[in-house]
Amino acid sequence: MENSGGEGKIFVASVSPQVRASIATTYGVSELKAGWMIDQLLGGPSGLASGGIHRNGFTWIVDTNALREACLVLGADEVAKSISSSFLNTPPESIPAPKKPILTSACPGWICYAEKTHPHVLPHLSRLKSPQALTGILLKTILSQRFHIRPDQIWHLAVMPCFDKKLEASREELTDVYWRPSSLQEPTPPVRDVDCVITARELLMLADTRGVSFPSLPQAPICTPSFPDPILDPFLFPQHLPGLHPQKRRRRYQEPAAGPSGGYLHHVLQTQLAQSPGGKLNTIRGRNADVVEYTITRPLAHRNRSHYVSDPQQQGQPLNEAPVALENENKHDKEEEEILFRAARYYGFRNIQNLVRKLKPPRPRRLPGASTITSKPAPRSSNAAKTTNSATAGNINEYSYIEVMACPGGCTNGGGQIKVDDVGLGERQGKGKGVDTTDKGPMTQKEWLEKVDEAYFSMSSSDSASSVSESEGDGNGDMDMDMDRDADGDIDMAMDRDADAKTTDEEEEVVNGIDIRNVRAVLKHWSQSTGIDMQKLCFTAFREVKSDVGKGANGEKDRVVELAGRIGGGW
Numbered sequence: 001m002e003n004s005g006g007e008g009k010i011f012v013a014s015v016s017p018q019v020r021a022s023i024a025t026t027y028g029v030s031e032l033k034a035g036w037m038i039d040q041l042l043g044g045p046s047g048l049a050s051g052g053i054h055r056n057g058f059t060w061i062v063d064t065n066a067l068r069e070a071c072l073v074l075g076a077d078e079v080a081k082s083i084s085s086s087f088l089n090t091p092p093e094s095i096p097a098p099k100k101p102i103l104t105s106a107c108p109g110w111i112c113y114a115e116k117t118h119p120h121v122l123p124h125l126s127r128l129k130s131p132q133a134l135t136g137i138l139l140k141t142i143l144s145q146r147f148h149i150r151p152d153q154i155w156h157l158a159v160m161p162c163f164d165k166k167l168e169a170s171r172e173e174l175t176d177v178y179w180r181p182s183s184l185q186e187p188t189p190p191v192r193d194v195d196c197v198i199t200a201r202e203l204l205m206l207a208d209t210r211g212v213s214f215p216s217l218p219q220a221p222i223c224t225p226s227f228p229d230p231i232l233d234p235f236l237f238p239q240h241l242p243g244l245h246p247q248k249r250r251r252r253y254q255e256p257a258a259g260p261s262g263g264y265l266h267h268v269l270q271t272q273l274a275q276s277p278g279g280k281l282n283t284i285r286g287r288n289a290d291v292v293e294y295t296i297t298r299p300l301a302h303r304n305r306s307h308y309v310s311d312p313q314q315q316g317q318p319l320n321e322a323p324v325a326l327e328n329e330n331k332h333d334k335e336e337e338e339i340l341f342r343a344a345r346y347y348g349f350r351n352i353q354n355l356v357r358k359l360k361p362p363r364p365r366r367l368p369g370a371s372t373i374t375s376k377p378a379p380r381s382s383n384a385a386k387t388t389n390s391a392t393a394g395n396i397n398e399y400s401y402i403e404v405m406a407c408p409g410g411c412t413n414g415g416g417q418i419k420v421d422d423v424g425l426g427e428r429q430g431k432g433k434g435v436d437t438t439d440k441g442p443m444t445q446k447e448w449l450e451k452v453d454e455a456y457f458s459m460s461s462s463d464s465a466s467s468v469s470e471s472e473g474d475g476n477g478d479m480d481m482d483m484d485r486d487a488d489g490d491i492d493m494a495m496d497r498d499a500d501a502k503t504t505d506e507e508e509e510v511v512n513g514i515d516i517r518n519v520r521a522v523l524k525h526w527s528q529s530t531g532i533d534m535q536k537l538c539f540t541a542f543r544e545v546k547s548d549v550g551k552g553a554n555g556e557k558d559r560v561v562e563l564a565g566r567i568g569g570g571w
Helices: 017-027 031-043 065-082 085-089 108-117 119-124 131-146 165-169 200-209 232-236 264-274 300-304 331-335 349-359 382-386 420-430 445-456 461-471 516-530 534-538 556-566
Strands: 010-015 060-063 154-160 196-199 280-285 291-299 337-347 401-405 481-485 491-495
Touching: 010 017, 010 031, 010 131, 017 031, 017 154, 017 200, 017 445, 031 060, 031 200, 031 445, 060 065, 060 131, 060 232, 065 131, 065 264, 065 516, 108 119, 108 165, 108 349, 119 349, 131 154, 131 165, 131 516, 131 534, 154 165, 165 196, 196 200, 232 516, 264 291, 264 337, 264 401, 337 349, 349 401, 420 445, 516 534
Parallel strands: 010 060, 010 154, 154 196, 337 401
Antiparallel strands: 280 291, 291 337, 481 491
């Protein structure tokens, strides 16, 4: 960085996959090319750097999917610990553990609603930071240390699908006050981990005000300098790995079963399935498409076959560890199943209201000596669950994990996304070229959202390789790549980098397409290199916020929730 000893700044950005899907739908391009166009706007020579007073561009543009992988791994660990006895031995100095059922905390609209109106759910909130927050603190801690500059000399822009991400960025807990070294003598004003948040719509407005034609931007990757950390560089920018076979690249894109909100619940379910031999995943739809229950079940016969008896006469089997052969197993036993794990998904404020009511603690009776009123637990049998048409039946406390998002349909329907009525902005930007408009009359918002979801789930390793091949020779690419097909027809990509290729087949622990060991190693390296405890880097806390919302006599609380639901989430 030039003038690093003075008041110069490093500009960095992070972009969510939902924003890329929204841009892709607007301009009728693939999600990958939409990401390249965003990179060209923020960091390319024909983007923001071509105008303005200082002609500043963004040095690094990070895909938040990188830190989303870390969130998924840590979130699954949080759930696993909550259902094990070792969770009770949490060190007192660490952040308090959430209560079952654990509720996701990545949606700022949901968090703001809970803190202001339903403090009784705060003990259930996951303490894990969101991908936006994790990306911000990683960039600020690493870059300030590597370049020996203050955190306020690093300016981080996040491009997100939700207006409420602005509220998240302004939280006091997400500043350097909570992680900067205690050796710092002079008290300084708090520095946010994320300095500014804009949405997909605001991104197009930014291009418009700066006189940049967004659809005219090159649909090719920009040349990104290596990140100043050899371990974090390939984690944040997999394209920097030379000669790496596509199958060895980490998958940063979720399958449709994971949903459009990052796949927190999906990864937890896949982790639990991997740890449950003979387990089967069952899905029960609730009162609408945004309420779904998931159970992992296993036949009772599978468990019975592993019963142990106290018979030391059996050769090679120690006391209490000899398996007994079950005879006369009846067919009824084979059909019965036990529930190993139960989780759910609640999207939209209307459904969230039902959830928080179920989590409300029972009221004690006012009569002296009377006991509290509690609901009778539901029977722990999958047969009983299958006969129930609603996923909301039963005791909510039997769930281990619930994915909660404020926007109906998930994050691809965020309040800051480009809506079907906003396509005029894209038409003005594109001057009639490349804008995806329907030729069958007006498109509904539901149809538009389906196209955004399709773009969100369209990315794969093969798409990435073919798209890179298509961009070669168009005169707009900034990165030189060598590609050859192997005997299986796959494409091997080699980039002009000095680092050696990592081609050895190392032992991997892959769940849901994520190399768990690699993610843990990266997190450990981050903590050790900065000297900051993992709890401070990756976890946060929530608190009750005193507010007058909902305290009026005219149903103001219901009115605010209704308005929030109409705009697609948000508070």
